[in-house]
Amino acid sequence: MKLYLDTGNIKEIEEINNWGVLSGVTTNPSLLSKEGGLNKDTIRNICDMVKGPVSVEVTSLTPEEMVSEALELKEISPYLVIKIPATVEGLKATRALSEKGIPVNMTLIFSPSQALLAAEAGARYVSPFVGRLDDTGIEALEVVQDIREIFDIGGYDTEIIFASVRHPSHVIRAARIGADIATIPYRVFTLLIKHPMTELGLKKFMQDWNNLNK
DSSP states (O other): EEEEEEEHHHHHHHEEEEEEOEEEEEEEHHHEEEEEEEOHHHHHHHHHHHOOOOOEEOOOOSHHHHHHHHHHHHHSSSTTEEEEEHHHHHHHHHHHHHTOOEEEEEEEEHHHHHHHHHHHHTSSSSEEEEEHHHHTTHHHHHHHHHHHHHHHHHHHOOOEBBBBBOOOOHHHHOOOOOOSSEEEHHHHHHHHTTTHHHHHHHHHHHHHHHHHTT
């Protein structure tokens, strides 16, 4: 399973990218608004840094406007992936963009039926929002498992991005049920490497080594 960072913050991307484990980045209008909006130079720098898929969402509502905005965004970098919402208008735009060879990440997926329609429309990725589904009391992992089964049986190449990650166990569950990608907030990403036993073990190793060399 590939690991993406879900953020619009360039410093967070720089840090996690330096770990050597980052395969891509996802953003959305809410994340970018915290960083002052969509800055094309910043997006270009992120793409050049990560050298992997970077999802940026359109803010238009009609299919024609979505396609026009997507074509303009795609000029920023060949690594750019266009995020399109899971709506009827989004499906129309996704079909048009996929026919032009432009990768689409259909976002705000909350059901297997939405994921199936996205795949049929030619989406390269679908992003089920697991944390938000959990908030509604729906068994979110079952939704992702259903999508995985549908894609495997149907032979779809569309990749599943496990999104709206809230804690490290979400990441492990994503890997266990066969998600292709987990897109992870910076805070959760930093928790993946931490364990108190590792810290205690390292402290003991250093103490023993220092005592040997006194």
